[in-house]
Amino acid sequence: MSFTRRQILTGLAGLGVVGLAGSGARYWLGRPADITTHDYELIAAPLDVELVPGHVTPAWAYGGQAPGLELRGRQGDWLRVRFINNLPEPTTIHWHGIRLPLEMDGVPYVSQLPVLPGEFFDYRFQLHDAGSFWYHPHTSSAAQLGRGLVGPLIVEEREPSGFRHERTLNLKSWHVDKQGAFTKFSVPREAARGGTPGVLSTVNGTHAPTLDLPAGQVVRLRLLNLDNTLTYRLNLPDSEARIYALDGHPVAPMPLGKEYWLGPGMRIDLALKVPEAGTELSLRNGPLRLATLRSVAHDEVAGDWPPALPANPVAEPDLQRAETLRFNFEWAGTLSTDAAQGGAYTFWQINGEAWDINDKTCADRPIATLKKDGHYIFELRNLSQYQHPIHLHGMTFKVISSNRRKIDPWFTDTYLLGKNETARIALVADNPGVWMFHCHVIDHMETGLMAAIEVV
Ligand code: C2O
Ligand code: CU
Structure with missing residues (x-):
């Protein structure tokens, strides 16, 4: 897997962009003038996306995508993100699961002042832990996350792991009606119960997509629950899948088993042994299909289960004196x-x-x-x-x-x-x-x- 240290966004990538008419400045083009100051220039701005076929949803996006641009860094390195707010309201970015100094934590009035429309903020921190993490605002959260301001942050292991193939699967269920218009992100009677659920389930912004995987290979599936409300009851029937990490942190590999409950904000890294070409597996939430995983012919020699991922340098609590x-x-x-x-x-x-x-x-x-x-x-x-x-x-x-x-x-x-x-x-x-x-x-x-x- 290749990773370019400097990934600069150039253009309208990602989801179908439709009907920008009447929308003021919506640009993602922004090359850093001084490219020694940051690795990413990340812009938050409105973006019309097509979640419901034939209809426009006025999403908010990071880097021209909703869910947002996948940011990648390497364990031990610094991540430097110049964040530009082109939204019509203040926002911040919180880096979920990353151990960093308070000034970089993205909580308004605690870590920093809100980033106002038209302003930018430089986030810089060292990546101590490898794993699957994510980022989102910590202001007007129900609406801002609900509109699509959620994105993956992948920290690669310091030394290459045994995985040659990987995919990131961002799970989100959108609060939209049949015409793609947003419905309420939070209603009191639901907030007082299990939380207000969305109705349109998506993987990487598409409802029930088919994802091609290389036959015979072991693929790392990074599943991220970026949803406001839903706990996904993940299952992958008739597959050979093992859990390698939970919420970014490695575990001794174990079978996925019947079902894993992935709550909002949580992540799971699976190793999937992809069956012979032409096979389809169904990634599900309980009985509901989230995505079809389709095995396609691949000429590399068959892969075997990689060794466990190396532990992150987290201090071990001493329960005796705690x-x-x-x-x-x-x-x-x-x-x-x-x-x-x-x-x-x-x-x-x-x-x-x-x-x-x-x-x-x-x-x-x-x-x-x-x-x-x-x-x-x-x-x-x-x-x-x-x-x-x-x-x-x-x-x-x-x-x-x-x-x-x-x-x-x-x-x-x-x-x-x-x-x-x-x-x-x-x-x-x-x-x-x-x-x-x-x-x-x-x-x-x-x-x-x-x-x-x-x-x-
Ligand atoms: Cu204050 Cu993802 O959290
Ligand atoms: Cu709760």
């Missing part, structure tokens, strides 16, 4: 006092507190303060009837136990906390800052299920 902190996630079910005046709804709480998405001072009241380099166990209790993919910024944690399932510990940035489940995760607080700790069902996050954790 301090335990408890976090309860619960349904609050009240309207905040200003909801009637157009303020935020509050349906969810962490330890009795709800984050107010409109209050810029929330991060000044962290829910917990950790000592730098201290070892911690978080006990996560879900007191509700809905599952919550719990995500922490800035640090990677290890899942160590659950009262609902057998846990073979793994490192991650997002844990799908089941209904009424209590799980324990552990980490070393090695990154100073104020870090968001929230549910990745976007309208849960925007109706209270978010907090800040401080490391000093």
Whole structure:
């Protein structure tokens, strides 16, 4: 697989672009004047796409694509992205799962000021971990992610892995009607339950595509759940597939099994042994087909299972001396006092507190303060009837136990906390800052299920 260090965007790549009439400046052309300052120039701007055949959807795109341009870097290297906001409203970029300094984390009023229309911001950080990560705004999230501002960030292993072939599959279910027009990204009665689901399932922006894979080869499939709401119950019947990494971090290879639940924000790297040419496999969400994987003749000698991927340099928490902190996630079910005046709804709480998405001072009241380099166990209790993919910024944690399932510990940035489940995760607080700790069902996050954790 080849990777050019400097990939500069030149033109209207990606999805079909239709009917730009009446749309003001929509350009992606932008070559860095001084190409020593950054590796990518990434533009966010409106882009009309054709999700429903024959109809226009007024999406918002990164780098002329929705889902966004795939950014690639190599473990140990720096990633330098000049981000240009050509949207009609402020935004930021958060690099989901990447361990980086707070100033690069993309949370408005915590990491940086929002990037206003017409402005740019230079994101620069070192890539400590290899794996499948992603990026998205942290402002007006239900609408901005809903309109398509989600994209993959792939960090290649420092030394070549045993995979010669790979594909990235970006999963997203769009909130559109039969004419491709956007419907509401969040409605209160859904936000108070499982979150507001989209209806048009897509892989890389296309509904139920057919993807060609090389017969006889082992292909790395990077599956990224970039959806606002849906937990995909992934399955690939009649296939030989093994799990190599979860949420970016390597695991001892194991069979995919019957079904893997991939919550919003989560990723899974599979190795698929592609069957003989002419075979079709069905990648599914429960009983629903997401994509057809079609095997096509290929002349390389058949591939074998690659060795396990090398572990990332994440600090190992010492459970003996770790301090335990408890976090309860619960349904609050009240309207905040200003909801009637157009303020935020509050349906969810962490330890009795709800984050107010409109209050810029929330991060000044962290829910917990950790000592730098201290070892911690978080006990996560879900007191509700809905599952919550719990995500922490800035640090990677290890899942160590659950009262609902057998846990073979793994490192991650997002844990799908089941209904009424209590799980324990552990980490070393090695990154100073104020870090968001929230549910990745976007309208849960925007109706209270978010907090800040401080490391000093
Ligand atoms: Cu993908 Cu605050 O998260
Ligand atoms: Cu949630």
